Amino acid sequence: MSGPILQVRDLMVEYATPTGPAQAVHGVNLDLAQGEFLAIVGESGCGKSTLLFAIAQLLTYPASVVGGSITFNGVDLQSLKEEELRQYRWRDISVVMQSAMNALNPTLSVGAQLADACRAHTDWDDKRVAQRSEEVLSMVSIDKVHLKSYPFQLSGGMRQRAMIAMALLLEPKLVIMDEPTSALDVVAQRSLMRQVEALRKELGFSVLFVTHDMSVVSHFSDRLAVMYAGEVVELDTTREVFDHPQHPYSQGLMDAFPSLLGDARALTGIPGTPPALVNPPPGCLFAARCTHVMDVCRELRPELITKGTRAVRCHLVNPPERS
Amino acid sequence: MSDAVLHVHDLSRYFRVGGLRSHGQLHALDDVSFEVAAGEIVALVGESGSGKSTIARVLAGLYEPTHGTITFEGEALKGRMSRKVRGRMPMVFQDPFGSINPVLRVGHSLLRSLKLHRPELDREGRQREAVALVERVGLTPGEEALRRYPHQLSGGQRQRLGFAQALASNPSLILADEPVSMLDVSIRIGLLNVMKTLRDHEGVSLLYITHDLASARYVANRMIVLYAGRIAEEGLTDEVIRNPQHPYTQLLMSTAPDPRLPLADIEGERDLGEPPKVIDPGPGCRFAPRCPLAMDVCRTTTPTMVTLSATHRAACFAVKAT
DSSP: OSSSSSEEEEEEEEEEETTTTEEEEEEEEEEEOOOOOOEEOTTSSSSHHHHHHTTTTOOEEEEEEEEEEETTEEEGGGGOHHHHHHHHHHTTTEEEEEOOOSOOOOOOOOHOOOOOOOHHHHHHHHHHHHHHHHHHHHHHOOOOOGGGGGGGGHHHHHHHHHHHHHHHOOOOOOEESSSSSTTTTHHHHHHHHHHHHHHHHOOOOOEEEEOOHHHTTTOOOOOEEEEEEEEEEEEEHHHHHSOOOHHHHHHHHHHHHHHOOOSOOOOOOOOOOOSSSSOOOOOTGGGOOOTTTHHHHHSSSOOOOTTEEEOOTTTTOOOOOOO | TTEEEHHHHHHHEEEEEETTTTEEEEEEEEEEEEEEETTTTEEEOTTTTSSSSHHHHHHSSSSSEEEEEETTTEEEEOSSHHHHHHHHEEEEEEOTTTOOTSOOHHHHHHHHHHHOOOTTTHHHHHHHHHHHHHHHHHOSSHHHHHSSSSGOOOOHHHHHHHHHHHHHHHSSSEEEETTTTTTTTHHHHHHHHHHHHHEOOOOOOOOEEESSSHHHHHHHHHHHHHEEEEEEEEEEHHHHHHHHHHHHHHHHHHHHHOOTTTOOOOOOOOOOOOOOOBSSSSSOOGGGGOTTTOHHHHHHHHOEEOOOOOSSEEEETTTOOO
């Protein structure tokens, strides 16, 4: 395998708030190989969407990247000007937003919106645009008659698939997906995920996929990063994280959704709420909700320590050296 | 069943669709019959477009039924609902951000609800009751919770407030329309536990509307699976989950992700369309076009309920009665 297509190093994103900067993303490191599917899970406010927006260079005030680097294919995206970024957007990196209901323009037909994206980023003639639009729609199993359809004429699942078709127009190397399934119900979710998986195998693009429902990605992603309060707390192959979660937060998440066929037992979820991100407490950010909390957790922020494929940020797993 | 709180018989709701001259009728619900007993949670499960929210809306009096009868606490519901009935059968909505007035303190709307539905309480009584209500759904300390504004509450806390609001009118049945689907996975379970507590300690029945089979299994005593406006299968939760008989229930089961199970062989799955828009339907099973077991009879005759056990029924020709 050649080097990673995307490298995120020590990324820091802050939101300006009246009471001071809120550390939405704090020291995140990620590597994404060509063709890899990396899922990022965590609850609302953990910084997962902010991280995606930072990678896609879509952050606007009050959010800003205050440290770290984002390297795509050897190019530091942070250093590019808006005009240079346009060369990367859509052609190399495309984004599928959370709510296809709002991401599509209700007053334009699907075909017109696909053509828009083509015209903005290529010099194709009308014939080529039409041909490519048909191609990408058929990739996501939407009949070409829907090129003339308006978004309201499509079901939720079809709109979301049309968004994915749009993201694939220019054969990007990286597709960023921000909770594309959260507005869909189970059958449509499953069918969408299978489609993404099949297209990824066929076209070889990488996927960065954010969700709060890890059962959605459980059977699809190669690796899984668990985020909490702006930090990655655990990262490993998806199967390993599911079978042997080590961080107490990941363990809590595993215990937070009922099983369909397994034992029927009472679950507790994870009581409490994440810490304030403006002047966060010292020590582990999960300490206040952790059932295994030790004294050291309240004083010393644990580091993300990698052993083999597994990276965990927890004093319990990697006891700090006593000085 | 005599102890049924709610008895729905042959309920149908049609909507006129299309332009002015169109006579197209969308059959959102067709001949749906079910009961909810006292102190039980019944889960209505189905995809978007299956009619599950239409049922809640008809029950809440937001839509008139096209035909069929609804009997609630022994009385047939007709026309505009009285305040008393609405109080005994309140609704908790899906969106905790859209269903609470953002400019009023939490206590305000709760006290107002108490004033309307519990006229026997005086001012102090209402205040005491409001504190007790929010504490019953896990918002503690109650007095502090009442002083807050909705924007100071998280999604999970707002949804708990939704249940407190529903409890204020002393209900016997709460209609919960996807109450956890917009919440984070880590706090969903807390809400589901609130629903269980209400059933076990307060004897309230709940109609839990969801598309999430696993959460339905976690809280519900019985399950009703809807497809395109008709009941496909109903039974005790364990009967439906362990032994799904209708091909549609089997499809739902196979698509529900369960990460605790080993990686399923997803190559074998068929492409999974969506439920049809049921406009002016003819006879026949509505699942037939997607059904792997479809026979000729399925396309010409509407299947009737086949009794599988005292509690388990499925509407399918391929199912054998026992």
